[in-house]
Amino acid sequence: MKRVLVIVAHADDMEFMAGGTIAKMAGLGYEIREVIATNNERGTLDPAWDERFTAETRREEARRGARVLGVDPDVEFLGYEDGRLSETPLNELRERCMRLIRARRPDVLFTWDPFAPYEEHGDHRSIALAATEAASFSHFPLYHPEHAEDGLDPHYVGERYFFAKSPRDFNKTVDIGDQIERKIDALCEHVCQMEMTVTEAQLAVAAAGLDVPFVRDADPGDYRPLIEAQIKAWAASVGKRAGFAYGEEFRRQRFSGVERWLPAGEGLPDDV
Numbered sequence: 608m609k610r611v612l613v614i615v616a617h618a619d620d621m622e623f624m625a626g627g628t629i630a631k632m633a634g635l636g637y638e639i640r641e642v643i644a645t646n647n648e649r650g651t652l653d654p655a656w657d658e659r660f661t662a663e664t665r666r667e668e669a670r671r672g673a674r675v676l677g678v679d680p681d682v683e684f685l686g687y688e689d690g691r692l693s694e695t696p697l698n699e700l701r702e703r704c705m706r707l708i709r710a711r712r713p714d715v716l717f718t719w720d721p722f723a724p725y726e727e728h729g730d731h732r733s734i735a736l737a738a739t740e741a742a743s744f745s746h747f748p749l750y751h752p753e754h755a756e757d758g759l760d761p762h763y764v765g766e767r768y769f770f771a772k773s774p775r776d777f778n779k780t781v782d783i784g785d786q787i788e789r790k791i792d793a794l795c796e797h798v799c800q801m802e803m804t805v806t807e808a809q810l811a812v813a814a815a816g817l818d819v820p821f822v823r824d825a826d827p828g829d830y831r832p833l834i835e836a837q838i839k840a841w842a843a844s845v846g847k848r849a850g851f852a853y854g855e856e857f858r859r860q861r862f863s864g865v866e867r868w869l870p871a872g873e874g875l876p877d878d879v
């Protein structure tokens with residue numbers, strides 16, 4: 608059974624960017640763990656919410672979203688301040704990620720693509736680089752040799768799935784036609800984020816001077832119709848390029864690129 612480790616910055620990153628693919632892998636029996644770097648304490652537009660309440664709410668929502676996708680609901684939180692991950696030294700964050708990789712020993716890593724352009728969120732850029740570098744060197748024993756004292760041995764990560772809002776060089780589209788509803792179900796467990804998504808959509812449409820009754824009259828408390836419309840439109844546009852009704856796309860790196868030089872590597876099995 609393969610092990611998958613998802614390292615992200617925020618509570619709903621996994622669901623938004625890879626929820627269908629993760630659900631598909633869970634359906635194949637893969638063991639999937641999620642790590643969230645920040646406390647998510649700034650993820651609200653509601654002035655009545657304080658940081659502590661927001662962080663606690665989002666931790667619980669992360670566990671519920673994970674459970675819907677078939678991910679271990681014992682989500683690991685690294686406890687960094689939301690919106691300020693880039694102020695953490697890269698070496699520190701990379702060490703945290705390498706420790707996790709050596710402890711969880713994944714076959715597959717999912718994270719933000721550190722090299723995709725136009726990523727506005729510094730938290731995404733920071734965790735992407737730290738997780739990617741950690742996965743590249745976690746099998747090198749002289750990187751953090753002190754991990755051995757805790758019984759953590761070097762570990763080689765064979766496959767990496769990188770996701771991005773503006774993906775470049777994507778080479779893998781996953782057919783999520785059978786998982787699209789589950790992806791939406793998982794997102795809808797993030798109640799405060801989905802309410803915020805409706806409010807943000809209303810702000811955006813109003814700022815654009817558009818009058819779209821479906822958006823204008825949407826009740827943030829009844830967010831599912833708008834979330835479903837957004838997610839299905841996005842997944843349909845991605846899937847269309849590969850001939851699927853709904854898709855998620857990734858820049859995937861496999862086994863240090865063996866398929867480029869090893870003739871037998873061309874027949875690498877494809878899981879999803």
Ligand SMILES: [Zn+2]
Nearest residue numbers: 616617620731
């Ligand atoms: Zn995020």
